[in-house]
Structure formats: C-alpha cells, structure tokens
Amino acid sequence: MAAPALIYYVEDDEHIRDLTSYALRHAGFEVRAFPDGSGFIEACREKAPAAALLDIMLPGESGLSLVQQLRANAATENIPVMMLTAKGTEFDKVCGLDAGADDYLAKPFGMMELVSRVNALLRRAARPAQGASGSPAEELGWLSCGAISLSPEARTATAAGVELPLTRKEFDLLRILLEHKGRVLTREQLLERVWGVSFVGETRTVDMHVKTLRKKLAAAAPGAEEAIGTVRGVGYRMREIAL
Structure with missing residues (x-):
C-alpha cells in the first residue's frame, strides 16, 4: 500500500x-x-x-x-x-x-x-501537461524546434545539447510552446494549460516564467532565447532560429 x-x-x-x-x-x-x-x-x-x-x-x-x-x-x-x-x-x-x-x-x-x-x-x-488535443505529451516523443529539444517522458530539455535546469512550470511551459511551435498562444491559453487555472485578471505569471525560461536558454546557448517570440498584445510563439 x-x-x-x-x-x-x-x-x-x-x-x-x-x-x-x-x-x-x-x-x-x-x-x-x-x-x-x-x-x-x-x-x-x-x-x-x-x-x-x-x-x-x-x-x-x-x-x-x-x-x-x-x-x-x-x-x-x-x-x-x-x-x-x-x-x-x-x-x-x-x-x-x-x-x-x-x-x-x-x-x-x-x-x-x-x-x-x-x-x-x-x-x-x-501528470504531464496536455496539449490542445488532450493527448498526453509522452505519446508525442521528442519535441524539438531548431537547437531546442525536450523529452516529455524523461522530463529533460536541452539547448544546443546543453541540459536546461528547468523548474516544473518552466518545463511545462516550454513543452506547450514546442507542441504548438509556429502558433501564437495567448497568455490566457498558457495560464490555463500550464497552471490549470482560468484567467483571473492582470497577472504577469506567464510573462515572468517566460523571462526566466529565456534566461536559462541564453545561458545554455546564447541566442536560443530568441526562439520564444513575443507577439505584442497577444502572447508568445515558439519559432525556429539559427544559432
């Protein structure tokens, strides 16, 4: 037991x-x-x-x-x-x-x-965060966008081969962005999918986690932080860039 x-x-x-x-x-x-x-x-x-x-x-x-x-x-x-x-x-x-x-x-x-x-x-x-389809992220295998890769099953992420020391929320945030690379996700969508809560007003929770995630990407591979693009007034988008 x-x-x-x-x-x-x-x-x-x-x-x-x-x-x-x-x-x-x-x-x-x-x-x-x-x-x-x-x-x-x-x-x-x-x-x-x-x-x-x-x-x-x-x-x-x-x-x-x-x-x-x-x-x-x-x-x-x-x-x-x-x-x-x-x-x-x-x-x-x-x-x-x-x-x-x-x-x-x-x-x-x-x-x-x-x-x-x-x-x-x-x-x-x-449990791992779920994508828009509702399928567990483990079923998706390795996720990648340029030099950034993530294994949902092993719960590890790398930038240019360097492992990223991510918190649980930073990991889930990066996973959601990778699962929807090329698509803009609003702050409200990220708040609900990563934190499991509905929009509660003017909160900078998502922005602050994106900021720390970018810092860790930059520390592992300078320039990798640019892969998380800001769509002003809307949200964020994962995009492939050359390092």
Missing part, C-alpha cells in the same frame, strides 16, 4: 489549523501543520511534501514571501503550493499566482472542497 501523501499546512489560527488538519488526515493525507513560517522552509528542505497549503496573512513572513522562498531554492522550487486567501479577491489571486503558487482557495472554504482541490493539485503535479 502506498504511503499517504504528506501535506504541509501553515495557518496561524489554531482553530482553523486543527479543523483543517483533521479533515485532511480523515481524507487519508499525512499532515504537518505550522502556526507560522518559522521552521516551514527548513522542513521543506529536509523533506519535501507532496504539497503545501499556505495562508497569505501570517504573523512574521506572509504566505506570499514563503512561496517566493520555495521557488527561489532548487531543492524546493517544484513543491506544489495552494494559497489560502482571506478574501478571494482578484488581487489576492493574482498576487498568489505571481508569487509562484499553483492554485488558490478563498476563505471561508468547505472541507470537502479543500480536499477535492488538494487532490486535483496533486493530480496536476503528478
């Missing part, structure tokens, strides 16, 4: 923390709860959880600060994160996604909804 998925949960309200932890354990998860960010980051480095649930409003460091720290460290950058927003406003959602969160859930939330969303978060983290 497989071990239960480990969930880290940061919430300063003791009543909410205990109730939510109980619901998650009752649903079959292993839960480790924290009243604030103290010790949470170190715990993630010692043993990465299957997912982390972070309240935005916390004493000391905010949940937004915590997720930024996770994304800035190679040992923790791929941990799936759900932000728990106090108000569920568009601003909170945008801030959470832009900080690097994978999903968000507005308070107050029902425990059944929370468990369902956590399960969905874990499923998205465990």
Whole structure:
C-alpha cells in the first residue's frame, strides 16, 4: 500500500489549523501543520511534501514571501503550493499566482472542497501537461524546434545539447510552446494549460516564467532565447532560429 501523501499546512489560527488538519488526515493525507513560517522552509528542505497549503496573512513572513522562498531554492522550487486567501479577491489571486503558487482557495472554504482541490493539485503535479488535443505529451516523443529539444517522458530539455535546469512550470511551459511551435498562444491559453487555472485578471505569471525560461536558454546557448517570440498584445510563439 502506498504511503499517504504528506501535506504541509501553515495557518496561524489554531482553530482553523486543527479543523483543517483533521479533515485532511480523515481524507487519508499525512499532515504537518505550522502556526507560522518559522521552521516551514527548513522542513521543506529536509523533506519535501507532496504539497503545501499556505495562508497569505501570517504573523512574521506572509504566505506570499514563503512561496517566493520555495521557488527561489532548487531543492524546493517544484513543491506544489495552494494559497489560502482571506478574501478571494482578484488581487489576492493574482498576487498568489505571481508569487509562484499553483492554485488558490478563498476563505471561508468547505472541507470537502479543500480536499477535492488538494487532490486535483496533486493530480496536476503528478501528470504531464496536455496539449490542445488532450493527448498526453509522452505519446508525442521528442519535441524539438531548431537547437531546442525536450523529452516529455524523461522530463529533460536541452539547448544546443546543453541540459536546461528547468523548474516544473518552466518545463511545462516550454513543452506547450514546442507542441504548438509556429502558433501564437495567448497568455490566457498558457495560464490555463500550464497552471490549470482560468484567467483571473492582470497577472504577469506567464510573462515572468517566460523571462526566466529565456534566461536559462541564453545561458545554455546564447541566442536560443530568441526562439520564444513575443507577439505584442497577444502572447508568445515558439519559432525556429539559427544559432
């Protein structure tokens, strides 16, 4: 029998923390709860959880600060994160996604909804992104565009033969662009296909990931970053270029 998925949960309200932890354990998860960010980051480095649930409003460091720290460290950058927003406003959602969160859930939330969303978060983290046809990317074999190549099955990508140290989201973003090379994909399409969420307003999540992806392409093979073209006011397109 497989071990239960480990969930880290940061919430300063003791009543909410205990109730939510109980619901998650009752649903079959292993839960480790924290009243604030103290010790949470170190715990993630010692043993990465299957997912982390972070309240935005916390004493000391905010949940937004915590997720930024996770994304800035190679040992923790791929941990799936759900932000728990106090108000569920568009601003909170945008801030959470832009900080690097994978999903968000507005308070107050029902425990059944929370468990369902956590399960969905874990499923998205465990499977490859899908293209427009809905076919798993593994069936497509190697994807390439000029000097850039990607293996969905091995989850490796290279530029001019140099392996790219990509985060999970950067990898999925590059895969979607390669699957649709030559076609313009809007920011809304990329947000939905890579992050699994609908458009939530003015967010620079996609732009920021494209920026970091371009930097890694340039570091591996100068000029390779130009393969991701910007279509002003619309989105991005993968194009073949000569290096």
